[in-house]
Each structure stands twice: as structure tokens, then as C-alpha cells.
Amino acid sequence: MVQQNEFLTLLVALGVLVFVVSNRQGLRDLPRSSLCLAAFLVLVAGLAFTVLEGLVWQDVFNMLEHFCYGASSVLLAVWVWLVSRGASQWHRT
Amino acid sequence: MAQNLIIGLAWLSIAVLAGALGVLIAGWNRVLGRDARRLLTGLLVISILHGISNWGEWHGIPSPTDPLEDYFLLLLPALWGSFLYVFLREHSRAELHRSEERYRSLTDDVLETTAAGICILDSLGHVVWVNQAVEEHSGLKRHEIVGGHYVGLIEERLKPLVDDPSGWAAEMLAIFEHEGEIGVECHVLPGADRQERWLECRGQPIHSGLYAGGRILHFYDITERKRAAEHRERLLKVLETQKAELERFVYTVSHDLKAPLITIQGFAGILQENLARGELGEAQTDLERIERAANRMEKLLEELLDLARIGRENIAEAPVDLAGVIAEALEGLRSEIDRRGAAVTVHATAPAVWGCRTRLVEVFQNLIDNSLKYLGNQLDPAIEIGAEPGENEVVCFVRDNGIGIDSKYVNKIFELFEQLDPHCAGTGIGLTIVKRIVETHGGRIWVESEGAGHGTTFWFTLGNRRPPEETEVQDAQASPSPGAELAD
Numbered sequence: 001m002v003q004q005n006e007f008l009t010l011l012v013a014l015g016v017l018v019f020v021v022s023n024r025q026g027l028r029d030l031p032r033s034s035l036c037l038a039a040f041l042v043l044v045a046g047l048a049f050t051v052l053e054g055l056v057w058q059d060v061f062n063m064l065e066h067f068c069y070g071a072s073s074v075l076l077a078v079w080v081w082l083v084s085r086g087a088s089q090w091h092r093t
Numbered sequence: 094m095a096q097n098l099i100i101g102l103a104w105l106s107i108a109v110l111a112g113a114l115g116v117l118i119a120g121w122n123r124v125l126g127r128d129a130r131r132l133l134t135g136l137l138v139i140s141i142l143h144g145i146s147n148w149g150e151w152h153g154i155p156s157p158t159d160p161l162e163d164y165f166l167l168l169l170p171a172l173w174g175s176f177l178y179v180f181l182r183e184h185s186r187a188e189l190h191r192s193e194e195r196y197r198s199l200t201d202d203v204l205e206t207t208a209a210g211i212c213i214l215d216s217l218g219h220v221v222w223v224n225q226a227v228e229e230h231s232g233l234k235r236h237e238i239v240g241g242h243y244v245g246l247i248e249e250r251l252k253p254l255v256d257d258p259s260g261w262a263a264e265m266l267a268i269f270e271h272e273g274e275i276g277v278e279c280h281v282l283p284g285a286d287r288q289e290r291w292l293e294c295r296g297q298p299i300h301s302g303l304y305a306g307g308r309i310l311h312f313y314d315i316t317e318r319k320r321a322a323e324h325r326e327r328l329l330k331v332l333e334t335q336k337a338e339l340e341r342f343v344y345t346v347s348h349d350l351k352a353p354l355i356t357i358q359g360f361a362g363i364l365q366e367n368l369a370r371g372e373l374g375e376a377q378t379d380l381e382r383i384e385r386a387a388n389r390m391e392k393l394l395e396e397l398l399d400l401a402r403i404g405r406e407n408i409a410e411a412p413v414d415l416a417g418v419i420a421e422a423l424e425g426l427r428s429e430i431d432r433r434g435a436a437v438t439v440h441a442t443a444p445a446v447w448g449c450r451t452r453l454v455e456v457f458q459n460l461i462d463n464s465l466k467y468l469g470n471q472l473d474p475a476i477e478i479g480a481e482p483g484e485n486e487v488v489c490f491v492r493d494n495g496i497g498i499d500s501k502y503v504n505k506i507f508e509l510f511e512q513l514d515p516h517c518a519g520t521g522i523g524l525t526i527v528k529r530i531v532e533t534h535g536g537r538i539w540v541e542s543e544g545a546g547h548g549t550t551f552w553f554t555l556g557n558r559r560p561p562e563e564t565e566v567q568d569a570q571a572s573p574s575p576g577a578e579l580a581d
Binding site for chain 2: 005006015023026027029063067070074076084
């Protein structure tokens with residue numbers, strides 16, 4: 001059973017994904033951008049699994065969902081840590 | 094198993110996110126802008142709460158996110174989107190700022206300090222920007238130039254500054270009508286707030302950007318180039334004159350040296366015949382004639398060598414007292430003056446001049462000797478010698494009441510081997526030597542005579558000081574004197 005809030009969250013995430021794709025050139029200037037965007041994409045995958053979980057293979061998708069949330073968090077944290085170490089290289093703003 | 098894994102993942106994410114949040118709060122503030130940092134902090138906080146929520150969900154423990162019920166999860170993509178959007182906005186602003194800085198650096202550090210003047214006109218012909226060099230070239234302040242229309246600027250402000258204003262203004266106005274690149278030269282006259290200089294203005298259309306349809310004008314200072322070209326022209330003229338002199342010299346020398354040689358050859362043949370006939374008295378006369386011809390040839394060669402040395406030798410220059418020079422010259426000619434019974438008067442009131450004493454004595458000796466030779470049948474011969482101070486120079490003269498010079502010869506007498514009286518003793522080199530010495534001393538020489546029988550005055554000037562800027566040209570004029578090769 002698909003929950004309304006999960007579906008709405010997925011829609012918002014997909015909207016952000018469209019924004020990311022359309023602005024990928026500018027977002028490349030983000031330090032270590034691939035890691036940061038990977039964190040976001042894994043989160044989107046987690047949100048997608050959340051929706052799928054309500055339709056089929058509940059256990060599998062549930063597992064994948066939480067795995068993606070965890071991986072996204074780890075990637076985001078690693079990105080913050082790496083960028084903070086190399087902050088002197090960028091001085092972007 | 095799966096439940097434990099999920100709980101473990103939740104713990105892991107909570108732990109690393111908390112660490113990342115700590116790093117961020119501890120001072121990670123140089124990579125992102127202020128708003129992006131705040132959103133990232135919010136994203137980390139929400140991610141931690143999400144981890145806690147997941148953990149609580151499996152343990153049945155109420156989570157801090159419960160009041161937000163099911164829509165808490167919505168915050169995550171929303172914050173991600175906001176964060177990335179704000180980053181892009183801040184990044185664009187930073188890029189714009191850097192671009193402005195680059196432009197400012199370009200204008201302030203490069204275009205403002207370049208030696209070439211730069212002037213930008215918009216499509217309507219208004220001056221929108223000029224650099225520092227334009228101010229220096231024109232002597233006008235920037236606020237007097239920028240904003241005005243170029244036609245008014247040229248006609249009212251710039252035209253009075255240049256030589257040939259009408260021609261220059263017409264050419265400058267044509268720049269704006271011309272589609273391609275065009276160049277105009279102008280001579281900026283010196284003024285209170287500008288130097289004299291030559292400028293080359295090159296104008297070309299602007300095809301793109303804010304001032305598309307306008308013109309960019311570059312003003313290059315070509316003063317040094319112009320001066321070098323003028324200097325080269327002067328040297329070329331000197332070279333041409335010297336070449337002509339050299340050709341004339343070679344012709345004259347070969348002609349005049351040939352005369353005693355023919356005499357020697359002729360009398361050598363006669364001598365042989367007289368000896369064959371045993372006429373020793375005639376042979377003695379022949380030998381005397383041969384000796385005289387050889388002596389004349391030797392004198393000619395010595396004087397030619399002396400002429401060639403002038404301007405090439407390293408003479409010791411020093412302040413020279415002209416009264417002493419005249420006295421020395423007269424002393425050398427005392428016997429001849431006495432023989433001719435000439436009355437000599439000296440007016441030497443001039444200050445000391447910078448030059449070579451020996452050469453200046455030679456000048457006066459040659460001129461006095463020349464006067465003595467051409468006194469003619471004057472019953473009351475008189476020679477007047479003077480050296481008086483003039484304006485930035487000393488004016489000297491040697492005047493006699495001798496036979497004078499016909500006006501048609503006054504320009505010829507300084508030429509090599511030119512003699513008014515071919516029967517008169519002398520080689521015809523003396524006045525050429527005098528002229529050369531005077532010129533190497535930065536002076537000039539001329540002769541005045543009211544005609545035959547009215548006496549002659551030789552005038553010459555000597556510089557009080559050597560003008561340093563003309564030394565090179567004078568040296569160039571003087572050094573390769575005709576026959577200089579003979580001295581080597």
C-alpha cells in the first residue's frame with residue numbers, strides 16, 4: 001500500500017533531481033561534487049524504494065530503503081569531512 | 094537479522110552525521126557561502142533526526158519527529174534542493190564578483206598603466222572610457238573627455254593641441270566613418286601640462302559587446318621613432334654630401350698630383366738627353382726642376398694628409414685663449430709679415446673657447462698667410478685680426494685690404510685646390526683645412542668682399558661650448574673627411 005506522504009516526498013525528490021540534472025554544469029563547481037551528488041542520488045533511490053516497498057517485495061525494498069538512507073548519510077558526512085579538510089584549496093566563496 | 098542491520102545502519106548514519114555536523118559547526122566556513130552553510134547544517138540535523146526516527150521506529154520508542162507525523166521525510170529532499178539551489182546562486186554571485194575583480198584588475202593594472210593611450214567610443218560617438226595615457230598625451234583631465242561627443246572633443250579640445258590641426262581633425266573624423274582599421278599620425282605641440290610628442294592614432298570598429306558599433310582608438314607614442322627617422326635622414330644627407338665630396342676629392346687629387354709628376358717625367362727624359370750630350374750645366378738645371386716638382390708633390394701630400402686627419406684624430410680639447418692663439422700665429426708668420434711690410438692690428442676681446450689650441454693656431458695662420466699672399470700691390474698693406482664675443486659663440490675675423498674676391502668666387506674658395514691666382518705660391522688646400530677645423534669646432538666660416546680691389550674679410554665662429562646633443566652628428570659630418578683614407 002503506497003502511502004501518500006512517501007509518494008509526495010518522492011515527487012519532491014524527483015523535482016530536485018530534475019533541477020540537479022539541468023544544472024549539472026554549475027554544480028560541478030561544488031567541491032568534490034560527485035560525492036555530494038551521489039549522496040543525494042542514493043537518498044532519491046531510498047525514497048523510491050520506500051514507495052516500491054508498499055507495492056511489492058516489502059522486506060527486500062524495506063531493507064534497500066534503509067540501506068540507501070544509511071549510505072546517503074555516510075556519503076554526505078564523508079563529503080563534509082573531505083571538503084572541510086581541503087577547504088583551503090577551494091575558497092569558493 | 095534484517096532488523097539488526099537496519100538498526101545498525103540507523104546508528105551508523107546518526108553517528109557519522111553527528112560527526113559531520115560537528116565538523117561543520119567547528120569552523121567549516123570557508124568553502125560555502127553563509128546561506129548554503131545554514132541549509133547544509135539543517136540538512137545534517139534533519140538527516141540525524143531521520144536516523145533517530147528509523148532507530149525508534151524499530152524499537153517502538155517515540156521519536157522527536159513524531160509531531161511532524163508522516164511529512165517529516167518531506168524535509169529531506171526539500172532541504173537538498175534548497176541547499177543545491179542556494180549553492181548555485183552563491184556560486185554565480187561569486188563568479189560575477191570574480192569577473193568584476195578581473196575586469197577591475199584589467200582596467201586598473203593593465204589598461205590604466207599601459208603607455209599607449211586607449212579611448213572607447215560608443216555607437217553614438219560618445220567617449221565612454223579613456224585611460225591615464227590619454228590624459229598625459231593630451232594634457233586634458235578625464236572628466237573633460239569622458240561623456241563628450243568625439244566630434245566636439247576633436248574640434249574644440251584636441252585640435253588646438255596639434256600641428257596642422259585642420260588636416261589632422263579631418264583624418265580623425267574619418268576614423269569613425271571608416272569600416273576597417275585606420276591610422277593617423279599627429280604632432281602634439283608642447284604645452285603647460287603636456288610634452289611635445291608624436292602620436293599615431295589607430296582606430297578600429299567594435300563589433301561585439303556593450304559598445305558594438307562604436308570605435309576603439311589607440312594612441313601610440315612614436316616620438317622616439319620619429320626622432321630616429323629624422324636623425325637617420327640627417328645622417329643620410331651627410332653621407333650623400335660626403336660621397337659627393339669624396340668623388341670630387343679623388344678627381345681633384347689625381348689631377349693635381351699628376352701635374353708635378355708629368356714635370357718630373359718630362360725633365361727626367363730631358364736630363365737623360367743632356368747627360369748623353371755631356372751638357373752638365375743643363376743637366377743641373379733639369380735636376381733642380383725635378384727637385385722642385387718633387388718638393389711640391391711632397392707638400393701637396395703632407396697637406397692632404399693633414400686635411401684628412403682633421404676630425405679623425407683624438408685631439409686634446411681644452412679652454413683656449415684666442416689672444417694667445419693669434420699671437421702665436423703671428424709669431425710664426427713674422428718674417429713674411431715683415432717682408433710684406435704689413436701693418437697688423439689685433440682686437441681680441443673674446444673669452445676663452447673650448448677647442449684644440451694647435452688647430453686654432455693653424456686656422457689663424459692659414460688665414461693670415463692667405464691675406465699676405467693676396468695683398469697684391471697695396472702700398473699700405475694692413476691686416477686686422479679680431480675675436481669678439483657673440484651670442485653663444487665667439488666671432489673671429491681676419492680682414493685685409495688686398496686684391497679682394499669677386500663675388501662669383503666667394504663660394505668656391507673653400508673647395509679643395511681652388512686658387513684665385515694659379516701662379517700664386519701654395520697648394521690650394523689651406524682654406525679647405527681652415528673650413529674643416531672650424532666645422533669640427535662647431536663653427537662656420539664665410540667670406541665677405543666688396544669685390545676685386547676692395548679687400549677681403551674672412552669670418553668664422555667658434556662655439557663657446559660643445560652642444561652635446563649635436564656632437565654625434567657633427568662628428569659624423571667631420572670624421573669621414575674627403576681623403577680620410579689617406580691618413581690611415
